[in-house]
Amino acid sequence: xxxxxxxxxxxxxxxxxxxxxxxxxxxxxxxxxxxxxxxxxxxxxxxxxxxxxxxxxxxxxxxxxxxxxxxxxxxxxxxxxxxxxxxxxxxxxxxxxxxxxxxxxxxxxxxxxxxxxxxxxxxxxxxxxxxxxxxxxxxxxxxxxxxxxxxxxxxxxxxxxxxxxxxxxxxxxxxxxxxxxxxxxxxxxxxxxxxxxxxxxxxxxxxxxxxxxxxxxxxxxxxxxxxxxxxxxxxxxxxxxxxxxxxxx
Amino acid sequence: xxxxxxxxxxxxxxxxxxxxxxxxxxxxxxxxxxxxxxxxxxxxxxxxxxxxxxxxxxxxxxxxxxxxxxxxxxxxxxxxxxxxxxxxxxxxxxxxxxxxxxxxxxxxxxxxxxxxxxxxxxxxxxxxxxxxxxxxxxxxxxxxxxxxxxxxxxxxxxxxxxxxxxxxxxxxxxxxxxxxxxxxxxxxxxxxxxxxxxxxxxxxxxxxxxxxxxxxxxxxxxxxxxxxxxxxxxxxxxxxxxxxxxxxxx
Ligand SMILES: Nc1ncnc2c1ncn2[C@@H]1O[C@H](COP(=O)(O)OP(=O)(O)OP(=O)(O)O)[C@@H](O)[C@H]1O
Ligand SMILES: [Mg+2]
Numbered sequence: 001x002x003x004x005x006x007x008x009x010x011x012x013x014x015x016x017x018x019x020x021x022x023x024x025x026x027x028x029x030x031x032x033x034x035x036x037x038x039x040x041x042x043x044x045x046x047x048x049x050x051x052x053x054x055x056x057x058x059x060x061x062x063x064x065x066x067x068x069x070x071x072x073x074x075x076x077x078x079x080x081x082x083x084x085x086x087x088x089x090x091x092x093x094x095x096x097x098x099x100x101x102x103x104x105x106x107x108x109x110x111x112x113x114x115x116x117x118x119x120x121x122x123x124x125x126x127x128x129x130x131x132x133x134x135x136x137x138x139x140x141x142x143x144x145x146x147x148x149x150x151x152x153x154x155x156x157x158x159x160x161x162x163x164x165x166x167x168x169x170x171x172x173x174x175x176x177x178x179x180x181x182x183x184x185x186x187x188x189x190x191x192x193x194x195x196x197x198x199x200x201x202x203x204x205x206x207x208x209x210x211x212x213x214x215x216x217x218x219x220x221x222x223x224x225x226x227x228x229x230x231x232x233x234x235x236x237x238x239x240x241x242x243x244x245x246x247x248x249x
Numbered sequence: 250x251x252x253x254x255x256x257x258x259x260x261x262x263x264x265x266x267x268x269x270x271x272x273x274x275x276x277x278x279x280x281x282x283x284x285x286x287x288x289x290x291x292x293x294x295x296x297x298x299x300x301x302x303x304x305x306x307x308x309x310x311x312x313x314x315x316x317x318x319x320x321x322x323x324x325x326x327x328x329x330x331x332x333x334x335x336x337x338x339x340x341x342x343x344x345x346x347x348x349x350x351x352x353x354x355x356x357x358x359x360x361x362x363x364x365x366x367x368x369x370x371x372x373x374x375x376x377x378x379x380x381x382x383x384x385x386x387x388x389x390x391x392x393x394x395x396x397x398x399x400x401x402x403x404x405x406x407x408x409x410x411x412x413x414x415x416x417x418x419x420x421x422x423x424x425x426x427x428x429x430x431x432x433x434x435x436x437x438x439x440x441x442x443x444x445x446x447x448x449x450x451x452x453x454x455x456x457x458x459x460x461x462x463x464x465x466x467x468x469x470x471x472x473x474x475x476x477x478x479x480x481x482x483x484x485x486x487x488x489x490x491x492x493x494x495x496x497x498x499x
Binding site: 048051053073076077080081083085087088089090091092093094097101102103104105106107108109110113131133135149150153 | 257258260378379380406407409410413414417455458459461462463464465466467468469471472473474475476
């Protein structure tokens, strides 16, 4: 079943710059997809159409049968997004408040919100920090907080924009483990990155973007070797003719 | 990063922590208003009470002193301005400026009042979770026409959330400029311009990113807000505060 269907999607910015250009793409429920491409290739722009943060200049995005343009609120509930900059998406004054922000916007009952927040914090292992101020968390913890924030909204599709930027090795492992376990729990996962090394072992599908277009789409085994043609470094193991290995072992 | 100021919540379980924020807010405003009206005797009494409360909620003395360092400079200015401007019996005469007895006592009174207000504010902030504060403000604003109380509440919580970020960015920018020798430039206006512009720009960018992130999480003004419940204790404390205030004004 296709949870995301993108048809002839284009976006032109106010200054005339083309962000993405005539993209066609379908994604099945439960897929783990990595979008790779150079800086400025249009990954962020594409992602922002999935929950209606940007309005297409042409084409449409259909989520589980209903167009994003018809019901942006549903799209935002369905597609949770973790942004490139973890700091700027913290809304609450405490970890608890921040996770509660989404459910509060959905107008849920207090008791329901409390339950969802505690479940989400448990899922990312931050329940001990509920009363802390988010700015005092480490980089990896901040990312996991952002993940908890979208889990509490009950999103089925989780979109990560450069989830590993600025993280140290333990931070990367924490976040990666989180993402992989969410995938096992049945979420559809979309990751944008220009660094394949860290995720590719877990991905089922690898899409290359360049200048606002999708130029290669397939299983990582098949198209990983070509990465450098598109300005993305191939993982070390591939250089030596081996299979990629997980960062979690 | 961001260990910021004394003006922040201290986790705790004192009676003041548990008090209904609506009552606490009213008490704080009452205390501050009374302070402006009282004379030395009342101020002395109030300072005593506030001091005991500060000890009771275990306010860290070190932060108090560190934070009041800057504030005391302001107080000094107020004091000097006051003592120079009041007419009356001269205390000392330096050239063409005269310091009067009345000036000194006026200055001391004003400074003491300001200090008491700051203490009241400190106690309030230290014992109040920001998210409940916003709920209380929302509650008080509800009967006021033409004020969208939900929007005000969100604005308050964003302000609280943004303070540490802006301060941190200002500090970072200042450090980066020091590293490039900005201290060699003696013109304070030049330095102000060089620090204010980048900090402002960064703040706006952050605000922009934040608003997109809020949108992504379905931000609306019709949100679930926290329920506040008032108990017997809240009425008791409020009653006590009102009594105290009346006594001090008389
Ligand atoms: N607000 C904007 N106004 C004008 N042009 C923009 C805007 N945002 C992005 N662009 C342009 O659109 C193109 C795609 O940008 P996008 O941010 O989607 O790339 P990206 O793949 O996410 O890159 P990165 O890896 O740096 O995050 C770039 O050429 C960029 O300059
Ligand atoms: Mg990007």
